[in-house]
Amino acid sequence: xxxxxxxxxxxxxxxxxxxxxxxxxxxxxxxxxxxxxxxxxxxxxxxxxxxxxxxxxxxxxxxxxxxxxxxxxxxxxxxxxxxxxxxxxxxxxxxxxxxxxxxxxxxxxxxxxxxxxxxxxxxxxxxxxxxxxxxxxxxxxxxxxxxxxxxxxxxxxxxx
Amino acid sequence: xxxxxxxxxxxxxxxxxxxxxxxxxxxxxxxxxxxxxxxxxxxxxxxxxxxxxxxxxxxxxxxxxxxxxxxxxxxxxxxxxxxxxxxxxxxxxxxxxxxxxxxxxxxxxxxxxxxxxxxxxxxxxxxxxxxxxxxxxxxxxxxxxxxxxx
Numbered sequence: 001x002x003x004x005x006x007x008x009x010x011x012x013x014x015x016x017x018x019x020x021x022x023x024x025x026x027x028x029x030x031x032x033x034x035x036x037x038x039x040x041x042x043x044x045x046x047x048x049x050x051x052x053x054x055x056x057x058x059x060x061x062x063x064x065x066x067x068x069x070x071x072x073x074x075x076x077x078x079x080x081x082x083x084x085x086x087x088x089x090x091x092x093x094x095x096x097x098x099x100x101x102x103x104x105x106x107x108x109x110x111x112x113x114x115x116x117x118x119x120x121x122x123x124x125x126x127x128x129x130x131x132x133x134x135x136x137x138x139x140x141x142x143x144x145x146x147x148x149x150x151x152x153x154x155x156x157x158x159x160x
Numbered sequence: 161x162x163x164x165x166x167x168x169x170x171x172x173x174x175x176x177x178x179x180x181x182x183x184x185x186x187x188x189x190x191x192x193x194x195x196x197x198x199x200x201x202x203x204x205x206x207x208x209x210x211x212x213x214x215x216x217x218x219x220x221x222x223x224x225x226x227x228x229x230x231x232x233x234x235x236x237x238x239x240x241x242x243x244x245x246x247x248x249x250x251x252x253x254x255x256x257x258x259x260x261x262x263x264x265x266x267x268x269x270x271x272x273x274x275x276x277x278x279x280x281x282x283x284x285x286x287x288x289x290x291x292x293x294x295x296x297x298x299x300x301x302x303x304x305x306x307x308x309x310x
Contacts, residue, residue, distance in 0.1 A: 023281040026297050028213065031190075031277060032206050033300045036226075038187045039203070040307050057188065060181070078192050132177045135303050141169070143295050148176045150288060150296025155182040157283045159189070 044127075049120050055091050056124060059113055063121045067100065067110040096120060193276075198269055203228075204240050205273060208262055211246065212270045216259040227308075245269060 042053040049056070054077070061076065062068055074084045088111065091097040096117040102108035113121065136144055191202045198205065203226065210225060211217055217225075223233045237260065240246050245266035251257035262270070284293060 021281050021285055023285045023293060024278055027277050027281040030297050030300055033304050034187060035202055035206055037304050037307060040309060128177060128180060131307060132173055135306055136173050145172050146292045146295035147299030148172055148179060150292045151179040153288050155179060155186055157280060158186040
C-alpha cells in the first residue's frame with residue numbers, strides 16, 4: 001500500500017473486518033510465511049553472491065528500468081539520499097554498480113550496473129526461474145494457476 | 161501434452177515469476193513500514209506475533225521456528241527486551257528453563273500492527289473467492305517448504 005507509514009485503518013471499518021472475516025487469522029500466519037521465504041532468499045543471495053539483498057534489489061531495479069538518478073532510487077526504495085550514498089559507495093567497491101555522468105548534463109549522476117552486476121543479475125534470474133519451475137512442477141495445474149492469481153491479487157492490494 | 165497446453169503452462173510460469181518479483185517489493189515495503197512505524201525489524205515483529213498467537217515460548221523453540229542460531233536470537237531478544245516489548249521469565253516448575261513472554265506494551269504494539277493485516281484480509285476477501293484464497297495460502301506454504309535450505 002502506498003499508505004505505508006500512514007494510518008491504514010481508514011478504508012474499511014475495523015469492526016466489520018474483525019467480526020466474521022475468516023481470512024484474517026490465516027493471513028496473520030501467511031505474513032510469517034512470506035517473511036520466511038524472503039529471509040531464506042536473502043541468505044541464499046548472501047552466501048551465493050556475497051552481496052546484500054538490498055544490493056540485489058538495486059541491481060535488478062537498474063537492469064529493469066535502465067540507468068537511474070540517485071534521487072529516483074532513493075524514492076523507490078524509501079531510503080534517505082545520505083544513506084543511499086554510502087550504500088552505493090559500498091556497491092561500487094563490490095564492483096556491482098557504477099556512477100556515470102549524464103551525457104546531456106555532466107552534473108547529473110546516474111547509477112548503472114557493471115558487467116559483474118549484470119552477470120549476478122543474470123544468474124539470479126536463472127535461479128528464480130528454476131525455483132518457479134520447481135514450484136509449478138510440484139503443484140497441480142489448476143491449483144498453481146489459482147495460486148498465481150491469488151498472488152497477483154495480493155500484490156496489487158498490498159502495493160496500492 | 162498439446163502445444164497449446166504447453167504454451168499456457170509457460171504463460172502461467174511467466175506470470176508467477178513476475179509475481180515473485182512484485183512480492184519481493186511488497187516484502188521490502190512491509191519491512192520499511194514496520195521499521196518506520198514500530199522501530200523494530202520485521203523478524204522482531206514476527207517473534208512478538210508468534211508469542212501473541214501461541215503463548216509463551218522457550219528460546220530454543222523460537223530459534224527452531226525461525227531457523228536462527230541461539231547466539232543471534234539472544235541478541236535480538238536482548239534488544240526487544242530493552243524496548244520492553246518482551247520479557248524473560250523463569251519457569252515455576254524448573255527454574256533453569258526460561259520462557260519468553262510478551263509484555264502489555266508488546267501486546268499493544270502487535271494489536272496495532274494487526275490492524276494492517278485486517279485491512280489486507282478484508283480487501284482479499286472482497287477481491288478473491290475462497291478457492292483462490294486457499295490456493296494462495298497453501299501455495300505460499302508449499303513454496304516456503306521448497307525453498308527452505310534445510
